[in-house]
Amino acid sequence: MPNTSRLSKKFLRTGVALKRASLLYILVISCFVATAEEASDSISVSDHSDEEFVELEEVTEEPVQAPSDNVKESTGYSPQEAPDEIPAKSPEVPPEPVRRSKPPPNDPKKPIQYNWAGNIKFQTEVLYPTTVEEVVDIVVSHDKVRVLGTGHSFNNVAFGHERGSSSVLISTRNLREVIDCCNNSVVRIQSGVTYADLGEFLRTRGLALPNIASLPGITVTGAASTATHGSGMKNPILASAVKSLTLVTHDGELRTFTRPGRKFNQADGTFTSLATEAHELQFHSAVVGLGAVGVVVEMEIELVPSFDIQLCIYENIPLKALDKPQRFELLILRTYSTSLFTDWTGDAFSSVWLKSKLNYGETGEPCESRYKNKDVATKAVHPIPGLDAEACSKPGVGPSHQQLPHFLDGFTPSNGDELQSEYFVSLRHWRPVTQALFKFGKQGGFGKVLQISEVRFLQGDDFTLSPCSVLGGVNGCAAFHFTWHHDAPEVRKVLQAVEDLLGRFDPLPHWGKVFNMEAGILRARYGEDRLNAFRTLLQDTDWEGKFENEWMSSFLAPPKGAHDEL
Numbered sequence: 001m002p003n004t005s006r007l008s009k010k011f012l013r014t015g016v017a018l019k020r021a022s023l024l025y026i027l028v029i030s031c032f033v034a035t036a037e038e039a040s041d042s043i044s045v046s047d048h049s050d051e052e053f054v055e056l057e058e059v060t061e062e063p064v065q066a067p068s069d070n071v072k073e074s075t076g077y078s079p080q081e082a083p084d085e086i087p088a089k090s091p092e093v094p095p096e097p098v099r100r101s102k103p104p105p106n107d108p109k110k111p112i113q114y115n116w117a118g119n120i121k122f123q124t125e126v127l128y129p130t131t132v133e134e135v136v137d138i139v140v141s142h143d144k145v146r147v148l149g150t151g152h153s154f155n156n157v158a159f160g161h162e163r164g165s166s167s168v169l170i171s172t173r174n175l176r177e178v179i180d181c182c183n184n185s186v187v188r189i190q191s192g193v194t195y196a197d198l199g200e201f202l203r204t205r206g207l208a209l210p211n212i213a214s215l216p217g218i219t220v221t222g223a224a225s226t227a228t229h230g231s232g233m234k235n236p237i238l239a240s241a242v243k244s245l246t247l248v249t250h251d252g253e254l255r256t257f258t259r260p261g262r263k264f265n266q267a268d269g270t271f272t273s274l275a276t277e278a279h280e281l282q283f284h285s286a287v288v289g290l291g292a293v294g295v296v297v298e299m300e301i302e303l304v305p306s307f308d309i310q311l312c313i314y315e316n317i318p319l320k321a322l323d324k325p326q327r328f329e330l331l332i333l334r335t336y337s338t339s340l341f342t343d344w345t346g347d348a349f350s351s352v353w354l355k356s357k358l359n360y361g362e363t364g365e366p367c368e369s370r371y372k373n374k375d376v377a378t379k380a381v382h383p384i385p386g387l388d389a390e391a392c393s394k395p396g397v398g399p400s401h402q403q404l405p406h407f408l409d410g411f412t413p414s415n416g417d418e419l420q421s422e423y424f425v426s427l428r429h430w431r432p433v434t435q436a437l438f439k440f441g442k443q444g445g446f447g448k449v450l451q452i453s454e455v456r457f458l459q460g461d462d463f464t465l466s467p468c469s470v471l472g473g474v475n476g477c478a479a480f481h482f483t484w485h486h487d488a489p490e491v492r493k494v495l496q497a498v499e500d501l502l503g504r505f506d507p508l509p510h511w512g513k514v515f516n517m518e519a520g521i522l523r524a525r526y527g528e529d530r531l532n533a534f535r536t537l538l539q540d541t542d543w544e545g546k547f548e549n550e551w552m553s554s555f556l557a558p559p560k561g562a563h564d565e566l
Contacts (some may be wrong), residue, residue, distance in 0.1 A: 006080045011091045013061040013312070017183055020024055025138065025226075028071070028087050033318040036541055040066055048367040049166075049492065051535050052272055053102070055530045057463070066098055066405055069379055071264065071402050082147050093382050101553075110125060112126045112136040112148065112169075112171055112173075113126075113153065113157065113322065114151070115151040115152075115153060115154070116150060116151040116152045116153075117153060117154050117418065117419055117420075117486070118486075119419060119486070119488060120154075120156065120159055120161065122148075124144075124146075124167045124168055125167075125168050125169070126148060126168070126169045126170075126171050127168050127169070127170055127171065127522075128171050128174050129170060129175070130174045130175070131551040132175075132254070132297045132298075135170060135175075135248055135295055135297055136248055136254070137249050138168060138170055138366055139170075139249075139252055139295055139546070140251065140252040142166050142167065142168050142546075143166040143167065144166065144168070144546060144549075145168055145169075145170060145545065145546055145547055146159060146168075146169050146170070146297065146547065146549060147169070147170050147172065147191075147295050147296070148169045148170065148172065149172050149173075149191070149192065149208065149218065149219035149221065149301050150173075150194065150218050150222065151217055151223070151237055152217075152218045152511075152512065153222075153226065153511075153512035154419055154420055154512060154513050155512065155513065155515070155548065155551075156515055156550070156551050157290065157511055157551050157552070159511065159549070161395075168387070170398055171192075172190070172191045172192035172219060172221070173189050173192050175190040175192035175193075175194065175279055175297065176190060176192045176193055176194075176197060177189070177190045177193070178193065178198070178201060179204070179298065180265055181201075181207075182202070182205050182207055184302040185207060185302060185304070185305075186300050186301065186302055186303065187202065187207075187300070187301050188298060188299070188301075189220060189298065189299055189300075189301065190297065190298060191219065191223075191295075191296045191297050191298065191383060192219055192221075193219065193221075193305060194216065194217050194218060194219050194220065194244050195209070195212050195215075195216045195217070195218065195220060195223075195401070195405070196216040196401075196409040196410075198220065199212070199216065199399070199401025199402065199409070200264050200401065200403070202306070203306055203399050203401060204304060205375060205506070206305060206306050206360075207303040207304070207305065207306060207399070208304055208305065208306045208307055208399075208400050208401065209241060209303065209304075209386045209400075210235065210241050210303075211229075211230040211232065211235045211238060211241070211337070211404065212230055212238075212300075212401060212404040213228055213230055213238060213401070213405065213407055214230065214231075214339075214406040214407070215405060215406070215407055216401070216405040216407070216408075216409045220238075220299060220301065221245070221282075221296045223238045223239070223285070224237075224239035224242050224245075224288065224299070224420035225239075225288060225289050225290060225291060225296065225465060226288070226290065226510070226511045226512040226554060227239060227288045227463065227466040227510070227511060228260075228510070228512065229456070229458050229468070229479065230337060230404060230456075230458070231331055231338055231339055231355075231456035231457060231458060231479075232335070232336050232338065232355075232457065232458065232459075233457050233458065233459055234307070234336065235334055235336070235337065235458055235459055236457060236458060236459040236460065236461040236468070236523040237288075237458065237461050237466055237468060239287045239288055239461070239463055239466070240463075241301050241302050241303075242259065242287050242299060242300070242301060242302075242508055243258065243259050243300040243301065243302050244256055244257060244258040244259065244299070244300040245286060245287060245296050245298065245299045245300070246296070246297055246298040246299070247255055247286070247289075247293060247294035247295055247296045247297060247541070248259070248294050248295040248297060249294045249540075249541040249542065250294070250541065250543065250544045250546040250547065251544075252544040252554065255282060255294065255295075255481045255541060256284040257282055257287070258283065258504060259283055260280055260283060262281050279347055280462075281464070281536075282330060282537055282539075282540075283535045284462050284464050285463075285464040285533050285534045285536075286537060286538045286541075287463055287524060288463040288464065288465045288466050289465075289548060290511055290546045290552065291558075292538060292542065292548055292552050293537060293538065293541050293542065293547065294541050294542060294547060300560065305360070306360045306400070307357055307358065307359060307402050308317070308357075308358040308359070308360055308361070308362060308364075308397050308398060308399060308400060308403070308564065309336065309337075309355045309356065309357060309358065309397070309398065309399075309402075309404055310355070310356045310358055310364035310365075310367075310396065310397045310403075311353065311354070311355050311393055311394070311395050311397075311398075311403050312353075312354045312355075312356070312367035312376065312377075312395060313350065313351055313352070313353050313354075313376070313377035313381050313395050314352045314354070314367075314375055314376055314377070315350065315352075315375040315377060315381065316348050316349075316350065316351075316375055317340075317349045317351075317352045318348045318349075319347050319348060319349070319434065319435075320347070320437065320538075322548070324376075326456050326471065328397070330459050331352070331354065334355055335354045335355065335356055335357035336355050336357035337353075337354075337404060337454065338352070338457060339353040339383075339406070339454050339455070339456055340352050340353075340455040340456075341353070341383045341449055341452055341453070342438075342452070342453055342455075342456065343385075343441065343446070343452055343453065344403075344437050344438050344440065344441025344442070344446060344450070344453060345441045345442060345446075346438075346442070347438065350385050350452075351381055351383065352379070353406075355404060357400075357435075358397060362397070364397050367395065375397060376395075377395050378395065379394065379395070380392045380393065381393045381395075382397070383452050383454065383479045383483075384451050384452045384483070385452075390411065391408055391411030392406060392407055392408070393405060393406060393407065393408065393410055404453045412449075414493070416485050417485075417486050417490065418451060418484060418485065418486055418490050419483075419484040419485075419487075419514050420481065420484065420513050420514065421481070421482045421484065421491075421495060421498075421509070421510070421513045421514045421515055422479055422480065422481040422482065422507050422509065422510035422513045422558070423479070423480050423498075423499075423501075423502060423506055423507040423508065423509055423510075423515075424461060424467040424471055424472075424477050424478070424479050424507060424509075424510070425477060425478055425480070425502070425505045425506075425507050426458065426471045426472060426475070426477055426478075426505070427472060427477050427478055427505075428475070428476050428558065429478070429505045430457070430478035430490075432505070433502060433505055434455065435479065436501055437453070437480070437498075437501075440497070440498075440501055445494070445497055445498075445501075446544045447494060447528065448485070448489055448493055448497065449483060449484050449485050449487055449490045449491065449494055450483070450484060450485075450494070451484060451485060452464055452483050453480065453481060453482050453483070454480075454483075455478060455479070455480055455481075456479045457476060457478050457479070458472070458476055458477060458479065459472070459476045460472035460473050460476050460477065464530050464533050464534055465526065465530065466510075467508035467509070467510070467511075468527065470508060470526060470527075470530070471506070471508060479510075480507075481510075482498075485515075488514075491514060492514075492516060495514065495515060495516045495520035496516050496525060499515070499516055499517060506525055508522070508525060508526075509522075519551065519555040519557070520564070522555060523555060523557075531556065534556070538556070
């Protein structure tokens with residue numbers, strides 16, 4: 001058993017609370033590193049020049065405390081020099097699901113052979129249980145098991161093993177039932193339920209999910225298991241809404257992990273756990289479990305009252321428009337969800353999507369009057385300039401489950417024919433990382449393989465294997481997402497250059513996206529305390545290694561010694 005008290009002191013602070021003053025001083029420092037301009041109280045937008053971005057009313061805040069010396073040292077970055085060149089079967093057709101809104105990406109009438117992107121062909125048989133009892137039977141009768149939701153993972157972290165008579169993938173697409181709703185604002189679902197399934201169902205009951213992924217068609221449990229996120233400095237990863245999960249362990253036992261109760265501390269705005277440290281560790285290790293803890297069959301999600309979202313889209317916004325702290329504070333802190341899109345080849349974001357939270361039935365202010373910019377979009381805009389925006393959320397006010405995702409349910413999201421990568425960095429590094437990527441892009445570093453990139457921001461969390469838990473703490477992190485053309489060899493080359501470029505910021509990849517980073521480097525960045533906590537849980541739920549695949553075994557391998565070779 002690892003020393004869990006040392007782990008808990010280092011990172012397990014329940015109920016992350018963003019303190020406005022502490023976050024503001026980090027934003028101020030990171031912005032002032034990049035510019036010597038003084039903050040102004042009145043900002044207006046003109047052509048995409050050095051002029052101001054928005055009209056900002058005077059901000060009255062509590063005095064910002066001076067940052068500590070270590071923060072000054074850690075944020076005193078100039079953009080890193082970019083490199084001159086880029087371094088070199090036939091299973092039985094399952095029955096139709098009982099409940100679903102739209103079909104998952106794979107045709108529900110045909111056996112699943114590939115992941116969503118088509119870059120991974122499954123080497124094992126795919127089974128389609130319709131009940132929890134069938135899941136248990138599959139688990140106990142096979143030596144190796146992995147789980148398949150909607151297949152929206154792009155690497156072998158999530159998927160199965162080599163083909164073998166006792167190795168299978170379990171598809172959750174027939175487990176689409178909403179089991180119970182909505183006592184104490186909690187919904188209980190099966191593991192195949194998607195965000196699209198839940199949206200209208202909850203809306204008609206006056207409830208909503210606190211946040212949603214940018215693609216509505218992915219499963220809620222899959223998003224939680226891989227630390228997937230939406231956007232917004234008041235929004236941690238989607239797993240943070242999980243109240244409990246029930247899974248099947250290696251021997252067929254049903255185990256439920258429930259979030260420990262918490263007590264709010266009015267003095268400092270934080271929460272104190274009412275549970276033991278071991279209970280805390282188990283829950284926070286099980287939720288972001290990467291499919292290695294067991295087969296999740298049910299999950300409880302905490303809900304909020306229904307709310308609306310106003311989407312405003314501004315096009316061709318120069319990077320310089322975000323230099324001043326007050327502008328950044330307005331766009332990032334005061335907006336419920338923010339996305340910045342660019343291909344990194346110029347000095348501007350091709351579009352900035354601001355999603356503001358409204359009470360149910362409110363109309364909101366017109367985008368033109370709220371943020372004075374002559375390039376306010378009046379119709380849907382695709383994140384990739386020039387593409388048909390029919391599949392995209394439209395500017396204006398609408399239900400949260402329709403406006404928080406970038407793409408509408410029932411349409412092919414993004415470009416469809418693509419690969420994806422994403423890297424997280426500490427929030428204080430977002431500006432120098434952005435500068436480095438713009439420099440890299442203008443030097444041709446991305447070649448022709450990048451379609452679009454998105455920058456998002458999110459609150460820190462407590463989950464053991466969440467990148468933002470490692471990097472963000474209470475102050476949050478920034479996520480840099482890349483949508484690539486479907487050219488795996490070229491993507492790998494550019495990814496290596498990007499990982500080298502960002503290396504000194506200690507980035508961590510999204511678990512379900514394409515990345516080059518070796519397991520040993522990830523072990524070092526997550527640290528043995530976290531890995532020991534996760535290994536301890538696996539000793540309880542999967543001591544046989546039934547749910548591990550080759551990549552997970554490498555990542556979880558114990559260190560070779562004090563100076564492990566990476």
